[in-house]
Amino acid sequence: MKTTQENIFSSKTLSYFLQLSETMNYTQASQILGITQPALTQQIKKLERTVGAPLFYSIGKKLRMTDAGLTMLNATQEIYELLNRATDEIQQSTSATQGEITIGMLSSIEDRVVEDFIMNYYKDHPDVRVTFFTLSRKEIWERLENNRIDLAIMYLPDESIKNWKPYQAKSIMTEDLLFVHSNPELADLDKIRLKETLGENWVTYPENYYIDQTIREIYKNHLLDLPKSVARFSTPNQILRFAKQTGSYTALPKSFITSHQANLGGKTFATQFEPSVKFDLSFVYRTDKSEIPRIANFLTAFDEYLAGHGYEERLEMLQHVDD
Structure with a gap:
C-alpha cells in the first residue's frame, strides 16, 4: 500500500500544482500543460485529498491560494531546488x-x-x-x-x-x-x-x-x-x-x-x-x-x-x- 508521500510524488501532480500556482487560472494552466481542464481539476483535488486541506479557493472569477497552498508551494519549490542542486553537484565533479x-x-x-x-x-x-x-x-x-x-x-x-x-x-x-x-x-x-x-x-x-x-x-x-x-x-x-x-x-x-x-x-x-x-x-x-x-x-x-x-x-x- 502506498504511503502519503508516495501518493504525492508518484505522478505529475506536483508539476500540475506548480503550473496552476503560477498562472492562477485553470484554463491557462491546462493549456500550457497540454491537458484538459477537468483532468487538471482532478489532479488538484487528488492532491488536496492527500494533504487533507484545500489548496485554492475562488473569489468571484479570481483564484486564490490558501495558507495550506502556500505551504505546499514553498515545500514543492524547495524539493525541486534540492533535486536540481544535487544533480548539479554531481555534474560539477566531472571533467x-x-x-x-x-x-x-x-x-x-x-x-x-x-x-x-x-x-x-x-x-x-x-x-x-x-x-x-x-x-x-x-x-x-x-x-x-x-x-x-x-x-x-x-x-x-x-x-x-x-x-x-x-x-x-x-x-x-x-x-x-x-x-x-x-x-x-x-x-x-x-x-x-x-x-x-x-x-x-x-x-x-x-x-x-x-x-x-x-x-x-x-x-x-x-x-x-x-x-x-x-x-x-x-x-x-x-x-x-x-x-x-x-x-x-x-x-x-x-x-x-x-x-x-x-x-x-x-x-x-x-x-x-x-x-x-x-x-x-x-x-x-x-x-x-x-x-x-x-x-x-x-x-x-x-x-x-x-x-x-x-x-x-x-x-x-x-x-x-x-x-
Whole structure:
C-alpha cells in the first residue's frame, strides 16, 4: 500500500500544482500543460485529498491560494531546488573535457552560427558530446525546469516567465526585427512606420511564439490594428517561402535575413521598423550551471569564437561559404 508521500510524488501532480500556482487560472494552466481542464481539476483535488486541506479557493472569477497552498508551494519549490542542486553537484565533479552538454534553441532563431561553433568545438573537445534541440518556448522552459537541458538559446526579455530567481542570462547579441515584403512601392524605404505595414495579409509565427507576441505587443502599444495573419509557420524558412510565393508581409529577425540574403532575390525586401524593434539573443541557464566545468568551458569557448568575428560577421561569412 502506498504511503502519503508516495501518493504525492508518484505522478505529475506536483508539476500540475506548480503550473496552476503560477498562472492562477485553470484554463491557462491546462493549456500550457497540454491537458484538459477537468483532468487538471482532478489532479488538484487528488492532491488536496492527500494533504487533507484545500489548496485554492475562488473569489468571484479570481483564484486564490490558501495558507495550506502556500505551504505546499514553498515545500514543492524547495524539493525541486534540492533535486536540481544535487544533480548539479554531481555534474560539477566531472571533467571539463568530457561528458555531455544538452542545448535547446528556440526554433525561430537562425542556427548557423551556433551550428558552426559546435562543429569547431568538437574538433578541440572530441570527448564532449553536444546534444542540440530546436524547441518551442514552452518546451525550452519545461526542459530547463526539469534539468533536461543545460543551456537554452532564446530571445529576451520574456515576460511570460514569472520566476527568474533560479536562472541567469548571458547576452549573445542584440537582434533587430525586420519587415519583409515584396511591395515595390516600399522598396526604397530605409525605415517603415507600423501603420504602413497593414496594407496586405501577413504570414506569421504561431500564436504564443516569442516573435508573434512581440509583434502583437508593439502594434497594440501604438494603438494600431493587428496584422491580419493568413498563415502561421514555426520556422523562418517556411515563413519566408510563403511570403515570397504569396506576396504576404511578414517580420523576421535580421540575423536570419543576413544569413539568407541570397534567398530573398531581387523582389523581396527587408526594411527596419520605425520605431525599431529589438530584443536580445541570449544563453539562459540555471545559476549553478556555469560552475560545471564542461559548461563553463563551453561558454568561454563561445566567447572566444565571437571575439575573432562577431555574430553578424560570422553569419555573413557562413553565407558566403554556403554560396
